[in-house]
Amino acid sequence: MTISQAVANVCKVSGMTNSRQLTSNNSIESKEIYLSGTDCVIKSQVSLAAYTSYRVGGPAQWCVAPRNLEGLQASIQYAQTHELPVTILGAGSNLLVSDCGMPGLVIVTRHLRHSHFDQETGQLTVAAGEPIPALAWEAAERGWQGLEWAVGIPGTIGGAVVMNAGAHNSCIADILVNAQVVLPNGSVETLSREQLSYSYRTSCLQGSDRILTQATFQLQPGADPVKVLAATKQHKQHRLNTQPYHLPSCGSVFRNPKPYAAGWLIEQTGLKGYQIGKAQVAQRHANFIVNCGGASAWDIFNLIRHVQHQVQERWSIVLEPEVKMMGEFQAAC
Numbered sequence: 659m660t661i662s663q664a665v666a667n668v669c670k671v672s673g674m675t676n677s678r679q680l681t682s683n684n685s686i687e688s689k690e691i692y693l694s695g696t697d698c699v700i701k702s703q704v705s706l707a708a709y710t711s712y713r714v715g716g717p718a719q720w721c722v723a724p725r726n727l728e729g730l731q732a733s734i735q736y737a738q739t740h741e742l743p744v745t746i747l748g749a750g751s752n753l754l755v756s757d758c759g760m761p762g763l764v765i766v767t768r769h770l771r772h773s774h775f776d777q778e779t780g781q782l783t784v785a786a787g788e789p790i791p792a793l794a795w796e797a798a799e800r801g802w803q804g805l806e807w808a809v810g811i812p813g814t815i816g817g818a819v820v821m822n823a824g825a826h827n828s829c830i831a832d833i834l835v836n837a838q839v840v841l842p843n844g845s846v847e848t849l850s851r852e853q854l855s856y857s858y859r860t861s862c863l864q865g866s867d868r869i870l871t872q873a874t875f876q877l878q879p880g881a882d883p884v885k886v887l888a889a890t891k892q893h894k895q896h897r898l899n900t901q902p903y904h905l906p907s908c909g910s911v912f913r914n915p916k917p918y919a920a921g922w923l924i925e926q927t928g929l930k931g932y933q934i935g936k937a938q939v940a941q942r943h944a945n946f947i948v949n950c951g952g953a954s955a956w957d958i959f960n961l962i963r964h965v966q967h968q969v970q971e972r973w974s975i976v977l978e979p980e981v982k983m984m985g986e987f988q989a990a991c
Contacts, residue, residue, distance in 0.1 A: 691720075693736060698722050698729040700736065700763070706755045706984075709747055709766060711812060713906045714955040715755025715984075716991065718745075718764035725769045727871055731844040734869070737763045738842070745984060746869055748786065751813040752821065752908055754962075756985025757955045767816050770871060775800060775879075781835060783874045786816030790823070791894075797877060798890040804833050804877035806890045810897030812909065816870045820863045821982075822856050826893060831856035833875045839868040846871070859913055859980055902940040905948035911962060912945055912977040920977055921945035924965055927972045934961040959987045 691700040704721035707713050720742065724730040737744045743762035747753070770787035773796075780802070784793060794809035807828040811818060819837055822830050834851045841847060847868070855862040863870060897903070912920035924930070924944035932939045933950070935957030940946035947961055966977050 693732045696729045696732045698724050710750035710753050710755055712908055712949055716757045716759030718760045720763045723766040723769050733765050748814040748817040753982050756987050758986050758991035760985050780877050780879045781874050782877055784815050785872045786870050788815045790818055798886040801881045801883040801886055802877045802879045803881050803886055806893055809890050809894045819870055819873045822859055822861050835874040835876050837873045838871045840871055842867050902942040902946050902948055907946050907948045908981045910945045911947050911981050913980045915975050923969050927968050937961045
């Protein structure tokens with residue numbers, strides 16, 4: 659069994675391989691499979707468009723959304739028994755899912771939810787599926803500092819920990835204490851911040867066979883909630899003023915190639931507003947590609963490649979995508 663944390667070769671057009679085999683390889687007659695001893699139901703041919711902020715993507719061969727650790731472990735065991743590759747999908751806010759869909763079992767972790775604020779230690783322990791903005795607001799209301807910067811990140815804790823999400827010169831690695839993961843054999847392991855080998859927008863969990871289930875963060879309780887809320891609102895308003903949240907997107911598409919900002923390079927190349935199909939380089943922020951309504955994953959993928967090519971021609975800089983690709987990208991599935 660292989661496990662993917664929604665990472666693939668970005669901006670390479672691949673051959674057909676498994677994309678036409680979503681319902682043939684490892685096929686099972688039942689359309690719904692109930693995992694014994696859990697409330698998990700594995701369903702076949704589930705559209706992934708509803709599970710991504712881009713609102714695009716083909717079907718998962720099989721899909722399950724566990725609500726607790728036991729359900730997650732049972733799902734992993736099922737995939738192992740039936741030799742299905744596993745793909746982990748959280749909020750889908752930093753992903754582009756192929757129109758061809760995904761073979762194997764897609765495990766949606768957004769329903770893994772619980773949180774605990776420990777007043778004595780100032781630590782927040784939270785499950786992988788918890789939305790980051792909601793946690794930032796709750797921490798602020800309690801007068802806990804440390805998450806104000808994260809209020810505008812439209813993802814879950816799981817994805818944020820795996821990719822070391824960040825904003826406003828802060829990132830997950832700054833506050834993480836440890837992370838709990840499930841191994842392919844179903845056992846649970848706790849990893850320290852040092853063991854995660856953090857760097858800019860990445861960790862050793864990317865491309866790993868370990869699935870993040872929860873994380874613990876060190877915050878600073880005891881501040882005036884009014885002041886923390888004000889700082890949180892300021893970060894949120896900055897996002898709303900500078901980024902195109904009115905249309906489906908994945909957030910920032912490209913990593914910033916220091917000392918430049920990717921958005922500045924794209925804007926100076928004259929690509930603001932450039933469109934392929936229904937995918938467009940956003941007018942408000944050039945490092946966003948938005949779905950103007952009815953875009954395909956292929957439209958977005960081709961626009962990403964076009965932007966890369968044009969920026970490289972103009973600046974001799976290769977923009978590295980921050981968005982993660984799932985599945986295969988080709989003209990026809």
